[in-house]
Structures are given as structure tokens and as C-alpha cells.
Amino acid sequence: MNFFGNSEGGFMDVIRCDEQEYLVHKWSPNGIANSSDKENAIRFGSTLRVKEGEVAVFVYKQQDGAMMDYIVGPVDKLIKTINLPILTEFIGLAYGGESPFQAEIYFINLSGNVQIRFGIPYFDVFDPRIIDLGIPCAIRGTITFNITDYKNFIKLNRLVNFEISDLKRQIEDFFTRKAKSIILNLPTDTGIPVVQMERKIDEINTILQEKIQSAIQNDFGINLKRIDISAIEIDKTHPNYMQLKKTTADQQSRFIDAKTGIEITNLDETTRIQRKDMEMGVEGKNFAVHKLNQQTEVLKSASGNLGGIGDGNLSGGSGFNPAGIMTGMAMGRVMGDQLGDMMNSTNNTPPSPPILMYHIALNGQQSGPYTLEQLKEYAITGQFTKLHHAWKQGMTEWILAGDITELAGVFAQVPPPPPAPSESVKTSAINLNKK
Structure with a gap:
């Protein structure tokens, strides 16, 4: 805008950016961006308008380089030296503060997001189990970024003749190179099988974000807000x-066979233990009966001997002995009581408690049965949790293990989940990954 038609810039210009979508916009008095010194002449008294989410950069070219003023919006005021701190260091008072000054003015969008679509064509990834078997993989998605540290952005990018298409191309090339390197080593570094990568998009998104964000900020001065992988394509043909x-599939089959073999072995061992317990119970009862028989024989012998006590031989002949009879009766009662006690003890021996055996559901398949001691060992190692379903003989349906009272002791020694890592530990892990 130039009311006087001269070439020294506009009088009472309104300096603003009217672009709807932009990242960097250069202002000029007549609306045509160029680097002419006369076109860049700005008079004091012109109005500067900077919207919310914008920053206006005044670039003053000097013999020893350029100096800059940064005006962060929202701002709507007349331009004076007090508004432009750097300008006051070298502008003179020869013209009473009314002379034009030379400045290139750029507006930088701090609130807008820039999105780049990327497509990484097929490249080979390798499963660590077969390191020489390359599987073709392609990736598609978008990158979203914005500018938060505008001073660092200006330092890393030329504002003169800035073209966002050039910046997008540079970022896309950088991202493609980095992403291929990360995903190439993903199965080995993270343990994600190649055949499952298509189902791990969210996890791979997070890994790429963590590994690339700081690098792209250091190289381009932009903030990588997010990476959105829309598809990971494995060439299944x-x-x-x-x-x-x-x-x-073969490895999975061998694993299932091995697991079934272990379960059968455990079942055979459990059956053997049950049989042994039964045998020991029978032997224990037989031992009690044998003991009773032995004691009965002793009492019978004693009873026969007591019978002789009744024969009197006081004067060298045979006869009736009353004292012997009384003694025999008393001892008979004692032996009778002992025999009754032994019979009661044998008949009242409590049976051995039954061994609790539970089946559990693993991946939709029945496994077991297992004793409480076996389940306790599996719970300590994390192979059996409260979220597994369990069943024993007599139950009408499968129930969550955490809801079965008899299994409460199984989980008593299970340690709680480990605490979440601190930010310093996360940072150390990230630094180790970079190395």
C-alpha cells in the first residue's frame, strides 16, 4: 500500500498476513514479495497486526550479518522504536524517528499443523529365526508436524525464498530413511514377529515416534506431533x-505337542501320587488291624494264664483258690477295657482328606488336572492367574480362579506388578536405543 507512489515503502502501512493456510509468509507493502531495499522500507507509524498463534519476524540486514526482532501475537499497534528492541540499537535520531528503516518481515504460523503423506515401497525385513529369509514389506501413512520453537526453526531454515514444498520433501526423505532402518531391525530389537507386524501398528507407531522425534526436531526445527501408519503390507504371495x-506353524505345532506331553506326564505323576496315597492309606489301616490282632493274642495268652490262678495248690494238692479267682476277674476287666479301646480307636480313625485337583482353561483348551501345589508354582511364575477359568469335579461350570475360595492361598505368594519406570529410566532406555 503506497499513497504517495514513491518507492520507499508505504506511508502508514498495515503490516499483516491475510493468508489462510501457510507456514512461512513474507510481507511486502504492495503485496508482491521481493527483496528490494526500497520495497522493504518501513515507516514509523505504520500499524503491525499479528494474530493469535503467529509471530512476526523483522530481519534487519547489516554488514556483519542480520539482526532480528520477534513480535508474538496477538498484537495490533503502531510501530515505534519501543516496540522493536533490536531496532533501537542501530536506528538514528537524525530524522526524529520518522525516517523509513529497512526490514524484511516474515510471518510464521505457530498454530497450524502441516501434514505429509508418506509411502515406503517394498523393502525386505528379516525374522530373527531365519535371518537370511527376506520378507517384502511396504508402509503407508501420514506425518503431522508444527512449529513450536520458531527461533530454532529460523536458524535451521532459510526464510528468504522459503518454499514449504521443499521442506516437505526434505522431511519425507529423512523420515523414509529413518523408518526403514528402524523397521528393518524391529523383529530383532523388539521381538515382534514379521508375520504379526500388520497387527502391531499402534506399537510400531509409538516406537517410530520415540526414535525419530528428537532427530527431526534437531535437523529441521519442527515438532513432530504424531505418526499415523495406515497400513503395513506384507507380501503374502x-x-x-x-x-x-x-x-x-511347525514350531507352534511342536510347542503344542511338547506342552501336551508335559501335561500327560504331570497327569501320570498325579495319578501315581494318588495311587500311592491310597496304598499308604490301606497299609495304615491294615497296620492298625494287625496291631489289634497282636494285642488280642497277648490278651488271650494272659487270659489263659489267669485261668490257672483259680487252681488252688495251697497244701501241695489241687483245689479251689478264691484269691486267684478275684485277681483274675480284676485283670480280665482291665484287658477287656483295653481291647474295647483298641477296637474304638481302629474304627474311629479319620480318613485321609481328599486331594483337590483342578482343571484350568488355557487359550480355549482344557489343561490339567493340577494339585494346589502345582497351581501355586504356576501362579508364582505368572503362568496361572486369577483371570484363568478353573473347574473341579462337582462344579457345574467353569469359574474364574480369583472367585474360587479354595484357590485364594494359591495367589497369596504372587508378587504385585512391578512399578512403572521413572522418566529418568525411560530417558536412559531411549538413549541406549539410540546408541
Whole structure:
């Protein structure tokens, strides 16, 4: 805007940005951006308007470099030297503060988001089980970024002749190179199998964000807000993928067979223990009966001897002995009581308590039965939790293990979950990953 038609800039210009979508916009008095010194002449008294979420950058070119003033919105005021701190250091008072000064003015959008679509064509990833078997993989998605540290952005990017298309291309090339390197090593570094990568998009998103965010900020001065992977495509028609799939299926089958064999062994061992307990119970009862028989024989012998006590031989002949009879009766009562006690003890021996055996559900399949001691060992190692379903003989349905009172002692020694890592530990882990 130039009321006088001169080439020294506008008088009472309104300095503002009317662009709807932009990242960096250069202002000029007549609306045509160029670097002419006369077109960059700004008079004091012009109005500066900076909207919320914008920053206006005044660039003053000097012989020893450029100096800058930063005006962060919202601002709507007349331009004076007091508004531009850097300007006061080298502008003179020869013209009473009314002379034009030279400045290039750029507006930087701090509130807008810039989105880049990326597509990484097929490249080979490798499963650590078969390191020479490359599986073709392609990735598509978007990157969203904005500017938060505008001073760092200005330092890393030329404002003169700035083109956002050039910045987008540079960021896309950088991201593609970094993402390929990270995903190439993903199965080995994280343990995510290649055949499951398509189902791990959220987890892979987080890994890429953590590994790339600081690097892209240091190189381009932008804030990487998010990475959104829309698809991870594995070439399932490739011979290498089919071979890997078959190998994975074979390993899974061997694992199931081995697990079934262990369960059968455990069942045989449990059956053996039950049988042994039964045998020991029978032997214990037989031992009690044998003991009773032995004591009965002793009492019988004693009774026969007592019978002789009644024969009198006071004067060298045979006869009736009253004292012997009384003694025999008394001892007979004692032996009778002892025999009755032994019979009662044998008949009242409490039976051995039954051994509790539970079946548990693992991945939709029945496993077991297991004793409480076995379940306690599995609970300590994390193989059996309160969220597993369990059943024993006599129950009408499967119930969560945490709701079964008899299993409360199984989980008594299970340690609580470990505490979440502190920020310093996370930072150390991230630094180790970078190394």
C-alpha cells in the first residue's frame, strides 16, 4: 500500500498476513514479495497486526550479518522504536524517528499443523529365526508436524525464498530413511514377529515416534506431533513369506505337542501320587488291624494264664483258690477295657482328606488336572492367574480362579506388578536405543 507512489515503502502501512493456510509468509507493502531495499522500507507509524498463534519476524540486514526482532501475537499497534528492541540499537535520531528503516518481515504460523503423506515401497525385513529369509514389506501413512520453537526453526531454515514444498520433501526423505532402518531391525530389537507386524501398528507407531522425534526436531526445527501408519503390507504371495509361515506353524505345532506331553506326564505323576496315597492309606489301616490282632493274642495268652490262678495248690494238692479267682476277674476287666479301646480307636480313625485337583482353561483348551501345589508354582511364575477359568469335579461350570475360595492361598505368594519406570529410566532406555 503506497499513497504517495514513491518507492520507499508505504506511508502508514498495515503490516499483516491475510493468508489462510501457510507456514512461512513474507510481507511486502504492495503485496508482491521481493527483496528490494526500497520495497522493504518501513515507516514509523505504520500499524503491525499479528494474530493469535503467529509471530512476526523483522530481519534487519547489516554488514556483519542480520539482526532480528520477534513480535508474538496477538498484537495490533503502531510501530515505534519501543516496540522493536533490536531496532533501537542501530536506528538514528537524525530524522526524529520518522525516517523509513529497512526490514524484511516474515510471518510464521505457530498454530497450524502441516501434514505429509508418506509411502515406503517394498523393502525386505528379516525374522530373527531365519535371518537370511527376506520378507517384502511396504508402509503407508501420514506425518503431522508444527512449529513450536520458531527461533530454532529460523536458524535451521532459510526464510528468504522459503518454499514449504521443499521442506516437505526434505522431511519425507529423512523420515523414509529413518523408518526403514528402524523397521528393518524391529523383529530383532523388539521381538515382534514379521508375520504379526500388520497387527502391531499402534506399537510400531509409538516406537517410530520415540526414535525419530528428537532427530527431526534437531535437523529441521519442527515438532513432530504424531505418526499415523495406515497400513503395513506384507507380501503374502512371496515364497519367503510362505516358507516363514510354514516354519512358524511347525514350531507352534511342536510347542503344542511338547506342552501336551508335559501335561500327560504331570497327569501320570498325579495319578501315581494318588495311587500311592491310597496304598499308604490301606497299609495304615491294615497296620492298625494287625496291631489289634497282636494285642488280642497277648490278651488271650494272659487270659489263659489267669485261668490257672483259680487252681488252688495251697497244701501241695489241687483245689479251689478264691484269691486267684478275684485277681483274675480284676485283670480280665482291665484287658477287656483295653481291647474295647483298641477296637474304638481302629474304627474311629479319620480318613485321609481328599486331594483337590483342578482343571484350568488355557487359550480355549482344557489343561490339567493340577494339585494346589502345582497351581501355586504356576501362579508364582505368572503362568496361572486369577483371570484363568478353573473347574473341579462337582462344579457345574467353569469359574474364574480369583472367585474360587479354595484357590485364594494359591495367589497369596504372587508378587504385585512391578512399578512403572521413572522418566529418568525411560530417558536412559531411549538413549541406549539410540546408541
